[in-house]
Amino acid sequence: MTPEEQRAALATALTDAGSLPAEWAPAFNSVPRHAFLPDTIWTDEGDEDPECSRSEEPERWMRLAYSDLPIITQWDDGADDGTRSTPTSSASMPTVVAEMLSDLDAEPGHRVLEIGTGTGYNAALLAHRLGAEMVSTVEVDAQVSARARTALRGAGYAPEVVCGDGSLGWGVRAPYDRIMSTVSLRDIPAAWLAQTRPGGVIVSPVSPLFGGGAIVRLTVDGEGAASGRFTRSSAFMVLRQQRYEGEPVEDYLPGDWPGDSEQSWTKLDPEAAIGDDWPAQFACALTLPDVYYRRNGFGEDGWTWWLFDTAVTSWATVDSVPGESRFEVRQSGPRNLWDEVEAAWRWWDDQGRPGFDRFGLTAGREGHTAWLDSPENPVPRQG
Ligand SMILES: C[S@@+](CC[C@H](N)C(=O)[O-])C[C@H]1O[C@@H](n2cnc3c(N)ncnc32)[C@H](O)[C@@H]1O
Incomplete structure (x- = not known):
């Protein structure tokens, strides 16, 4: 199969699985995911060696680019010491990308801020559907950001690519209709609340310390707060500044x-x-x-x-x-x-062992409150 055929097959599979909404299918069919991947990638394919080099295994490399798998593109913040202990940048699993875009509910005319540029693939999808001038993306790692910018330009997309700490948002183009984070946090930053217009939506992975990360979809009110439900489980990389190994x-x-x-x-x-x-x-x-x-x-x-x-x-x-x-x-x-x-x-x-989608979150200036079924039913906090 040609890369175009593999891309179409992936989009069809995501559509058939109910993950890819029809309005995002043209972007998935057009944006070449492989153009955003470095020559050496790592992914978990069961028994296969996780490392794959394009020059040594070109067919496998291309197949992985269009497989429904997360692909690691950087280890240990780019420290090239061979240890490879923690994955620190990746192209997210296509199913997850599609489902988060579905949660985001962005439409042409919306201004969107993405946090965690990574490879630039998701920024390209956003730019394809909404227009590059409506998309800004923030990446903390200078090398990753520069690589994404080059890949985006090479594929014909020119969203605004910013190198910085995404937990501060990007005030220059605020207010946004949508903020989409592809890096997980413990809490939703106040800057995102301030930079989203009333009625706007924030979609972000949340990864509390004890485990069990999930995607939250918040609607921002006009008074500095936002509220909404968790939509699905998730296992995203944690914001660089919030990694926590625990104490000795x-x-x-x-x-x-x-x-x-x-x-x-x-x-x-x-x-x-x-x-x-x-x-x-x-x-x-x-x-x-x-x-x-x-x-x-x-x-x-x-x-x-x-x-x-x-x-x-x-x-x-x-x-x-x-x-x-x-x-x-x-x-x-x-x-x-x-x-x-x-x-x-x-x-x-x-409570009947509720799943993620019965839980919700209200984020405001005074802190965050998790709830079950409705904001009137807060999860009892201890400690
Ligand atoms: C899962 S990857 C993002 C995938 C990306 N959206 C794509 O389409 O390839 C998470 C990215 O978040 C970045 N990141 C970590 N902390 C960050 C921060 N404080 N601000 C912005 N980006 C951050 C990481 O460097 C990594 O590149």
């Missing part, structure tokens, strides 16, 4: 475990109840915005769950051992972090 365990527990902790027991297995359940993690995250966890495997197939607060006052461990009916808990500090997580999980369970 020694800062919480200077000596050997179990330190001064108190022992108790729980019947809730964190691994089974929360470990692989994204909505459960998300509910805990909304309830406990300042708590995070780490898991350590031990022995055959058990896990120790470590819980920490960002203020570095408290920690807890829970041992998840398959086949057991109760699990040992250790808690230390002014907060009983496992009790808080268990209460958050039980609240979520009592």
Whole structure:
């Protein structure tokens, strides 16, 4: 198949899956995704080597460009030391791009700000449908930004490409009808609220510390706030300035475990109840915005769950051992972090285990409130 045929096949597959709205199909059929990718890319194709070089494997490279896969284009902010520990720029999965554009509900005549230019592919899609003069895109990484600008020009699109911190928005062309972020944040920045016109829409991935990221679609009111529902789960890269690895365990527990902790027991297995359940993690995250966890495997197939607060006052461990009916808990500090997580999980369970789309967010100058089903029903916050 020629690249054009592969592009058309991808667009058809996205349409058939219900991900690509008809009004965005011409852009997907026209914008050459491969023209935005560097010669060396990385993607998870199961058994295949994730790295693919265009010069060595031209056919595979082109097939990957038009596969419904996220493609990593930069590691470790461009540090070329061979370690490749954290992916830091990518072309997002086409399904996700299409569904976020569907959430964005942009129309010709709308002025749009994209945060996270990355390869420039999404900016090209926006420029194709809305006109390049209506599109601005902000990228924090100078090399990534320069590459995207060149790729955009090469493909015949000239949106405004800005190198800077997208969490500050881009006031020069405000107000925007739409802001679309393709990098995730913990909270919606005040600058985006201020730079979106009343009635305008912000679509962004939100990735709370505890896990279970999701896309939120907010409508901005005329008074500096915005409100709306989460639409779907997501796993986007985190805003460069908000990456959080956690604090060293020694800062919480200077000596050997179990330190001064108190022992108790729980019947809730964190691994089974929360470990692989994204909505459960998300509910805990909304309830406990300042708590995070780490898991350590031990022995055959058990896990120790470590819980920490960002203020570095408290920690807890829970041992998840398959086949057991109760699990040992250790808690230390002014907060009983496992009790808080268990209460958050039980609240979520009592609500009928809601998925992402029953949750919503109101973002304003005074902070953010997550809610269930309606803004009148805030998610109970702990901590
Ligand atoms: C998933 S990629 C974006 C994909 C892109 N929209 C595309 O079509 O290829 C996320 C991008 O966000 C960028 N980024 C991270 N922090 C940022 C920030 N504070 N401001 C702007 N961009 C940021 C990263 O460098 C990365 O290029």
